Amino acid sequence: MRRTYFLGRIFQTDIEAGIDFLFMLAYVLFMMRGTVGEGAMIAFTFIVSILIHEFGHVFAVKRLLAMPCRVILWAFGGLCVYPRLGGGTNPRAQLLISLAGPAFGLVLAGIAWLILRFAPLESEIAYGWVSFFFLFNLVVNLANLLPIYPLDGGQALLAVLTPSRGAGRAMAAVRKVSIAVGVVATMAAFHFGYRIAAILAILLVMQNLMGAGTPRG
Numbered sequence: 001m002r003r004t005y006f007l008g009r010i011f012q013t014d015i016e017a018g019i020d021f022l023f024m025l026a027y028v029l030f031m032m033r034g035t036v037g038e039g040a041m042i043a044f045t046f047i048v049s050i051l052i053h054e055f056g057h058v059f060a061v062k063r064l065l066a067m068p069c070r071v072i073l074w075a076f077g078g079l080c081v082y083p084r085l086g087g088g089t090n091p092r093a094q095l096l097i098s099l100a101g102p103a104f105g106l107v108l109a110g111i112a113w114l115i116l117r118f119a120p121l122e123s124e125i126a127y128g129w130v131s132f133f134f135l136f137n138l139v140v141n142l143a144n145l146l147p148i149y150p151l152d153g154g155q156a157l158l159a160v161l162t163p164s165r166g167a168g169r170a171m172a173a174v175r176k177v178s179i180a181v182g183v184v185a186t187m188a189a190f191h192f193g194y195r196i197a198a199i200l201a202i203l204l205v206m207q208n209l210m211g212a213g214t215p216r217g
Contacts, residue, residue: 004072013058013071015051020075041129047073049105049137053144054078056104057097064093076200077140095159098152105141109134143197146185148178148204178208 004016025043054071057080061069069082080101112134121127145153154174161170182205189198 015071017073021073024075045133045136050078052108053101053105054080056100060097060100091159091162095156098156102141102144102152105137109137146181148182149174149208154178175208179205
């Protein structure tokens with residue numbers, strides 16, 4: 001279990017962060033090599049976007065399962081951690097919980113797009129930040145819908161397959177799909193020069209090859 005540090009409480013939900021999240025943020029800022037203002041913009045976008053995504057899961061868990069949960073910020077984003085009844089949850093509830101995070105994130109991207117489209121942003125800095133905010137939330141949440149376990153798309157696929165195949169066979173099928181899609185995603189990320197995305201895709205492929213997983217996120 002990773003060591004986490006308590007940051008605060010929002011909507012009766014504890015927010016924690018692992019030291020790996022701070023290292024990841026520092027690495028991204030170093031790779032960007034921007035000004036202090038640009039670094040603050042990137043850090044703010046990362047943290048707010050991740051929290052909005054995770055609170056999509058949080059609200060779904062509380063609404064569908066009436067369970068307490070907490071949000072953990074870690075190296076590759078966030079996790080919504082909640083108790084599992086008998087090792088799992090109702091497949092329909094799990095499907096909705098899995099999709100709630102990307103849904104919140106895409107709504108956030110939509111709001112940013114509306115601002116870009118209709119609001120008079122005369123400041124170049126403001127326009128650049130809102131543009132980055134839009135692209136970040138669009139790309140991250142669409143990528144999260146890829147059928148790669150334990151991304152939200154992979155967990156949604158598992159929830160869809162479990163009723164007909166059973167938990168064991170469904171997980172085996174999801175891992176095969178995850179490896180195939182993950183290999184394609186890795187090659188695509190390297191081809192287009194997205195090194196961080198490529199590293200994440202490789203880690204996800206390895207995780208599925210080893211039959212490991214992380215809490216939902």
